[in-house]
Amino acid sequence: MSLCDFMDDKDMSQLLISAPAEDLLHGALWTEDEGKGWVKPWRFTKGQLKALGSCRAWHPGLYRAMAACTAGVFLEFETDSSSIVVEVRVEPFPKGSRDVFDDLAGSSFAPEEPYDGLSCDVDGRHLACVLPEGEGEDGERVEFLLDDPDEAPEQGVQRLPGLGRKHHVRVWLPCLTSCSVKRVVGDGNSIVAVPQRRHLLVIGDSIAQGFVAGDPALTWPVLLADKLGLDVVNQGVGGQVFLPGSTVGLNEAANPAQVVVELGENYRYEPCQMMRVSRDVKTSLFEIAEAFPEAPVWVMTPMWHSDERHPTNPKSCFSQIPDLIRSCVAANPQLRLIEGERLLAPSPVLMADGYEHPNAQGSAAIAERCAYVMETLAESAETRRQRAIELLSDGPDEAFPILESARRGAGEVYVAEKGVCVLSLPGHETFVWGTDRAATRAALDAFASRELVCVLGDEMVRDVKANLGLRHDEPCHLVVYESKELIKIKSSLDIRVLTPAYSDLVLSNYSHPEYLRDGELESLLEHGLVLGGFEDGRLCAFIGEHSEGAIGMLEVFPEFRRRGWGLALEAAKIDQQLEAGLVPWGEVWPDNKASLALQKKLGMTVYPENSMHFLSRAK
Structure with missing residues (x-):
């Protein structure tokens, strides 16, 4: 009933x-x-x-x-x-x-x-x-x-x-x-x-x-x-x-x-x-x-x-x-x-x-x-950033890009837990480091870019590919200047900090303008982060850094190559970052043999090419 x-x-x-x-x-x-x-x-x-x-x-x-x-x-x-x-x-x-x-x-x-x-x-x-x-x-x-x-x-x-x-x-x-x-x-x-x-x-x-x-x-x-x-x-x-x-x-x-x-x-x-x-x-x-x-x-x-x-x-x-x-x-x-x-x-x-x-x-x-x-995200962005620094300060080596970006205040740390750290750069890629598969998967679901993710180390690459549908994998060398000594190369080459007045000239001679989001180059120039080489008063080469602080944008105009500009400019850039209390670092593609040789000559530690994986939907 x-x-x-x-x-x-x-x-x-x-x-x-x-x-x-x-x-x-x-x-x-x-x-x-x-x-x-x-x-x-x-x-x-x-x-x-x-x-x-x-x-x-x-x-x-x-x-x-x-x-x-x-x-x-x-x-x-x-x-x-x-x-x-x-x-x-x-x-x-x-x-x-x-x-x-x-x-x-x-x-x-x-x-x-x-x-x-x-x-x-x-x-x-x-x-x-x-x-x-x-x-x-x-x-x-x-x-x-x-x-x-x-x-x-x-x-x-x-x-x-x-x-x-x-x-x-x-x-x-x-x-x-x-x-x-x-x-x-x-x-x-x-x-x-x-x-x-x-x-x-x-x-x-x-x-x-x-x-x-x-x-x-x-x-x-x-x-x-x-x-x-x-x-x-x-x-x-x-x-x-x-x-x-x-x-x-x-x-x-x-x-x-x-x-x-x-x-x-x-x-x-x-x-x-x-x-x-x-x-x-x-x-x-x-x-x-x-x-x-x-x-x-x-x-x-x-x-x-x-x-x-x-x-x-x-x-x-x-x-x-x-x-x-x-x-x-x-x-x-x-x-x-x-x-x-x-x-x-x-x-x-x-x-x-x-x-x-x-x-x-x-x-x-x-x-x-x-x-x-x-x-x-209930915690403040600053709290998450500081925790990432604490977690990663003693390694692992492959997580260094997140550690140094967090130290510099670049991007935003979304997740900083024992088994996973995620840092996102506005308009750019997401950096991911992890050892805990479940925690990393949850962090990726919520915060990772669906277009470009940089996975640090080999351990989580397969999981990230499957989870986000990112099929194209470009391994990359991580290079780090681990000494605290200034290089101070003795050179008569004329190197100056470039001003925003050089924006159009830099942009027209940069091989990868697609790496720059709107307004990024102007911001770099305003903050004095792009150095230029001059011969007879003319700009002939330049070097800058990416949004996460990695040294890059190194360009020597064709008619001025093989005169030592690459070595002199990167040495000056390393010294500029050291004097600012930063750890100089960069990303180098494995097929760029000239750049790899330059990093070693400057005393950079070159980590294996699988230390970073840039994953995207298509090349």
């Missing part, structure tokens, strides 16, 4: 216990009283709802419908009941949800129906999603059996109601439609509410709302909040973009410990003017940072998508959105960047629709990597 049958029996129903669902709600900012004990949970303030339905919104009708959905809202309690029933009224799916469901028809990676409903976590065990189909004033009853069949006293025997152990229960309400709740009924002796936790506030679009994980408990905001030990307030709205004014009143209703902003993907579907979009992005992020000055605000760039089924509108400004978000984050010390493309492998397998909306597997990957990034 089911618990629902007990509820219909007047005599037996007196033996049951119940609690108002309103007292058990988490993830809702307020509730609307619908009479006779029914309440509707809302995850947006009344002021926010006005903003979402205003003329400033791109699609006010869609946003109002999506805002009514109960994404991230759940009932949490402890009970000694063996079974519980939730009294619920689930509304029909709004058009925005049905449209996405229709899009799943052509996907091999969509979840099984129902795509949404109520699901339950009991003592860490997940019970499948159920979608009630009835309608009417009394709503529907959704029953969940709480006792684990594997823990029954004997096979096929259940404990008597109320005599079992206490269960910790979460019942997740639908994320893609709205609902109202009345009571939770149990067959035990108690239903006790679990206190509210601090919030993870997620502000986003359909990817945050839960399209289409197939279960409201399996969306990435829910999984991320659980990893962080927080309750989620999910303000994902299908179709949403950055909307100034849409956080009005939120700071009075929520006190988040962390804030995640996931917006920007929807710009690719429509024509849009960069001037307006830029203003909206900057204003929205400023408003969020101002609303929650005590909470770190994590801002994602757009995640991976495929253009095959729904190509980006040719008049869209979407291609400029990632850099716009990055610039806004860099300008506000309260904002912290999460590179969205690194949260998901570029694979249709992780997408319910095959191109944009993550399925349960994709949502789990997003939550895992996002939590890793947030926990890793």
Whole structure:
């Protein structure tokens, strides 16, 4: 006999216990009283709802419908009941949800129906999603059996109601439609509410709302909040973009410990003017940072998508959105960047629709990597840099490029743990050193460039290739000047520090201008880091350094070769770095025999050609 049958029996129903669902709600900012004990949970303030339905919104009708959905809202309690029933009224799916469901028809990676409903976590065990189909004033009853069949006293025997152990229960309400709740009924002796936790506030679009994980408990905001030990307030709205004014009143209703902003993907579907979009992005992020000055605000760039089924509108400004978000984050010390493309492998397998909306597997990957990034970057960049220096100061030799770059403050150390260190250079490669395969894999997933990675040493090369899909491998010699003595070559050659006035002349004579990102050469010249050789007042050779500090850019103009310029310039560069308290070093390709001979002549230690591996997608 089911618990629902007990509820219909007047005599037996007196033996049951119940609690108002309103007292058990988490993830809702307020509730609307619908009479006779029914309440509707809302995850947006009344002021926010006005903003979402205003003329400033791109699609006010869609946003109002999506805002009514109960994404991230759940009932949490402890009970000694063996079974519980939730009294619920689930509304029909709004058009925005049905449209996405229709899009799943052509996907091999969509979840099984129902795509949404109520699901339950009991003592860490997940019970499948159920979608009630009835309608009417009394709503529907959704029953969940709480006792684990594997823990029954004997096979096929259940404990008597109320005599079992206490269960910790979460019942997740639908994320893609709205609902109202009345009571939770149990067959035990108690239903006790679990206190509210601090919030993870997620502000986003359909990817945050839960399209289409197939279960409201399996969306990435829910999984991320659980990893962080927080309750989620999910303000994902299908179709949403950055909307100034849409956080009005939120700071009075929520006190988040962390804030995640996931917006920007929807710009690719429509024509849009960069001037307006830029203003909206900057204003929205400023408003969020101002609303929650005590909470770190994590801002994602757009995640991976495929253009095959729904190509980006040719008049869209979407291609400029990632850099716009990055610039806004860099300008506000309260904002912290999460590179969205690194949260998901570029694979249709992780997408319910095959191109944009993550399925349960994709949502789990997003939550895992996002939590890793947030926990890793919770420390200051300076703390991570200092720890890298401490870890690597006594070796190993092949990790020297990270050590010296960290000493110089070049790039940013993202990960500095006993088994792995990762340092990224803006606009350039990522340096990776590791011995712990699992730790290195997690660090690569979250922080490594997908275009160019320099793996230090041989140990992790195969793993990095497989993990990031980087097939082209160019081994390289690491060369280090390990003496502290100045070289001071006696020479009558005229060597000077070059000024920015020589920018065009240096650039036009540099063999590898593709190594330089925008503004990098100008910065090197402004800081006096490029030396030039002169004959009869004319520039005839130069040497500089790369963004990580490695000596490079050595060029001798053809008509001035074999006159000692290479030796004199690199010796002067080594001395310049020594006088600045630095350890001179460089990278030399194995086929550059002349350069290798020069390094040895200057007293550089030349490490084997497998000491560095530059991995890329193609040569």
